[in-house]
Amino acid sequence: MKRTAIVLLLLVCVVRLASAQGAQPQNRFVPLDKVAGDLKRTLSGNTEKAEAERIKDVAELFSDWTQDLAVYSLGRSLYASLIEENRVDKQVGTSSSTAGSTSLVSHGSVPALIGLAMEGGGLYQSTNGNVVTLRLNPSGVIRALAKSSYWSSVPPKDAALIEQALSRVSLSASFDLSQGASPGVFTADRSQLREGSLRIEIWNKRDPRDQSHAAEIGQLRANMATLVSSVQDYFTALRKVPGYSQWQKQWAERLTKVVTDDDAVLEREVFAFGDDFAAKFGASPEFQRISGSIAAAIRSFRTERDRTFEGIAKSSALSFEYAYNRLSLADDALATLSAGTVLPDLSTGRIVFASPFPAAEVTFNGSVTFFNTRQANGHLRDAQLSGSVDFHVGNLPAIGKPVVTLAVLGAWLQQQPFGTPVTVQGISTSDGAIGVFQAKVTLPTNGGVRIPISFTIASRSEFNTNEREVRGAIGLTFDFDKLFVR
């Protein structure tokens, strides 16, 4: 009953958040989407006004559309080169210490709202797992639900100290599908719980609104001057063209009559408007020249903005993570233990540091894991150090930019990994050092889904001290944040 309630609550949250974002841009109006949007906003709210006033309302929009009409006059193909940005630094799946993880290293950022991951395989643990991980930022979800805004999930700069502190906290729970009363079925009950974690972001400067980026943002604003100047030139020239005022008046009257609720009609009229402008004014050599300057200024600015935001997105981040882990064993291994043996639970403290590197993101982890109950050699189970480099490789048509991750991990087991010797198929667990190397490719898809495929080589597993372990793993991660952005 509790599980059903939790699942229902999550679904309600997702649906509520999605519906709260309002209408996404109407692609059918691109590249004249601003024209269509302004008409909808202006005409839908003033049906009580006299027609003469409505015509004035539309007429006053023409100056606002100067850039849109100027660039439209160059041809629609110009708009085809939209840039899609992909971040490489989000951890949606479980941490590396859980069987079934496809990540050797915990990354620097987590989703601002909700993330879901399904991962299969294992890294160096003796047990494979099929793990489902749910990760969320509770204060972000609450704020987004309350204020109907994805960005409201980021606390305002004047937020109370407690609100700012809470926004730095994220929670996750990982469930091992091979466990429980119905192996293979996600029941989210306690027997499937493999890991619960709490992450506290100590330092993260990756929000462009952070005051530490004020100078870069100010410079970026200033870089818009060339575009603004070119649009000013176009407008000044346009107002001097004989017949423009009369054309404006005729189209203001025509557009005022458009039923903006009917997208098909609006689309037809908006493009007829754009085509008529291009034919009558925009096609002249003088206007083509200024249109070219506007397009060049847009491109130049976008190059600078992409560089600026790429730099901000790769600012350093430092976080601390506490993870509670439940150990589990297959039934045949459990049978080798003496009667009454209870596997101890684990607590892991981990520091995650992510920093930019030329064309890549570098992440370091350091962790120690303790048994929650004292074992033969005390509480300390292991210490680990790991590092990874993430970088984009090319741009695959219809797929996007895959991210390649190369990672290494060194683990030192201070005592038996299960607290007590365990035998599986005649081989006993042991303490000692383990070295792991992993290569991973994460394939992006549309809508926030990513598919990580990893290949891992370990010097040994927890069980076998003599033979190398080679593993393959595949997963599926879903970042719900992407539902709430353009």
Added chain:
Amino acid sequence: MRRQDDGDLEVSIGEVVTVETTATDTAFLAHTGPIQMGQWESIDRPNPLVEIRCFTVNATFTRNFSFVIGFDFSPGVNGLIAATAQYRTRITGSGPGGTVRERITTPTSILPTTRVFSFEVGQG
């Protein structure tokens, strides 16, 4: 400030015009260009998301003048622009007429985008 049939804003000599631009769910990336044949008198940033500019119409202004504001939007912590990101631009005048021009600018298919605000100095 009054509105003319062609959409221009009619202002009077001595009138103080205030342009307030407020950003929501984005870093402030609005750039206001110079007034064509005129001068900005003051530029204030009461907080990082608001800019307030003023000018007073005087005899040195040409009969028709305009200025352009460019708008861009910053990505959020997830690297993408928020669906709720917008700028609100509000233009008010101290003279007779009481017209207020307000524009909401949301992310468009091509960024940055611009808006032109056009004025005419009235004879009254």
